[in-house]
Amino acid sequence: MMITGKTKVLAVIGNPVAHSLSPVFHNAAIRKAGIDYVYTAFPVDNNRLGEAIAGMKAMGISGLNVTIPHKEQVMKYLDHIDKDAEILGAVNTIVNRAGVLTGYNTDVKGFLSGMRQIGYAPKGKRALLLGAGGAARAIIWGLIQEGVASLTIGVRNVPKVRPLVDYFRKYMEISLLDWSTPAFDEALGQAQLLVNATPLGMYPHVDAMPPVNWDKVPKGILAYDIIYTPAETLFLKTAKDHGCHTLNGENMLVGQGAEALRLWTGIEPDIQVMTEALRHALENK
Numbered sequence: 001m002m003i004t005g006k007t008k009v010l011a012v013i014g015n016p017v018a019h020s021l022s023p024v025f026h027n028a029a030i031r032k033a034g035i036d037y038v039y040t041a042f043p044v045d046n047n048r049l050g051e052a053i054a055g056m057k058a059m060g061i062s063g064l065n066v067t068i069p070h071k072e073q074v075m076k077y078l079d080h081i082d083k084d085a086e087i088l089g090a091v092n093t094i095v096n097r098a099g100v101l102t103g104y105n106t107d108v109k110g111f112l113s114g115m116r117q118i119g120y121a122p123k124g125k126r127a128l129l130l131g132a133g134g135a136a137r138a139i140i141w142g143l144i145q146e147g148v149a150s151l152t153i154g155v156r157n158v159p160k161v162r163p164l165v166d167y168f169r170k171y172m173e174i175s176l177l178d179w180s181t182p183a184f185d186e187a188l189g190q191a192q193l194l195v196n197a198t199p200l201g202m203y204p205h206v207d208a209m210p211p212v213n214w215d216k217v218p219k220g221i222l223a224y225d226i227i228y229t230p231a232e233t234l235f236l237k238t239a240k241d242h243g244c245h246t247l248n249g250e251n252m253l254v255g256q257g258a259e260a261l262r263l264w265t266g267i268e269p270d271i272q273v274m275t276e277a278l279r280h281a282l283e284n285k
């Protein structure tokens with residue numbers, strides 16, 4: 001569709017943002033749906049975030065994705081905050097409804113849709129999560145809402161993560177363990193879902209992986225790595241060789257974008273088209 005004066009504008013803001021793959025797969029979905037939108041990227045300096053959000057209102061920008069380092073700071077400039085975003089303390093999507101800005105966090109739905117797409121239901125499963133940074137918060141909240149039977153988090157620095165676990169304790173009892181201890185190995189032996197939310201193994205450090213004692217891991221469980229570069233991390237390769245089902249972070253990335261597009265436009269985006277556009281962009285990176 002031709003871009004005209006009526007075309008509605010969507011964008012991602014961040015610092016830096018030029019490397020973002022979001023414009024590629026959002027525009028693919030927009031083209032496929034034949035809707036009059038365009039998706040671009042605006043670099044926003046850390047001290048100009050308020051101006052950027054005022055500009056969104058002033059110029060009637062329909063929607064924004066928000067990425068590092070603005071996800072937390074942006075909240076104070078918005079009119080409403082959706083529940084998931086409130087609980088996570090971070091916004092990755094802003095919807096402009098007639099000048100009223102609402103902040104959402106679509107990472108939760110993105111993480112869950114990754115598993116839904118392969119027909120895996122976390123409900124009633126014993127889940128084990130590696131790492132407890134920004135992405136892990138969305139994963140913890142998603143797994144709690146799905147009704148996992150138990151949730152264990154393995155990290156290298158337990159005291160650092162204790163406040164996060166205490167925060168989510170009002171929703172579910174969570175076990176927090178140092179991943180180099182026998183207690184963690186025991187939890188591994190019970191796991192039915194193993195999620196890597198550390199950057200260990202992400203390009204260019206492809207020879208790294210979280211310290212999992214694979215002998216303890218039950219065969220046939222799902223190993224989910226939210227990294228998408230490379231498509232098969234050492235964690236996923238080792239899991240596959242061990243007899244696990246595997247899932248990488250592509251579905252999550254596309255899933256959080258698809259949810260944002262639903263919120264902005266009301267369309268049901270073509271996930272396949274978005275995934276193909278993402279893969280094509282990754283191959284040409």
Ligand code: NAP
Nearest residue numbers: 131132133134135136156157197198199202226249252253
């Ligand atoms: P983050 O906030 O920096 O958290 C990373 C976590 O991994 C922390 O718990 C950190 O522990 C741990 N960690 C980092 N380096 C480590 C090391 N060398 N040894 C042991 N533990 C280490 O990062 P994030 O934003 O959550 O992102 C994590 C990964 O997820 C990245 O690879 C990112 O690309 C990916 N991701 C994917 C998607 C998707 O849509 N597929 C979305 C978001 C993120 P400390 O606190 O002790 O450092």
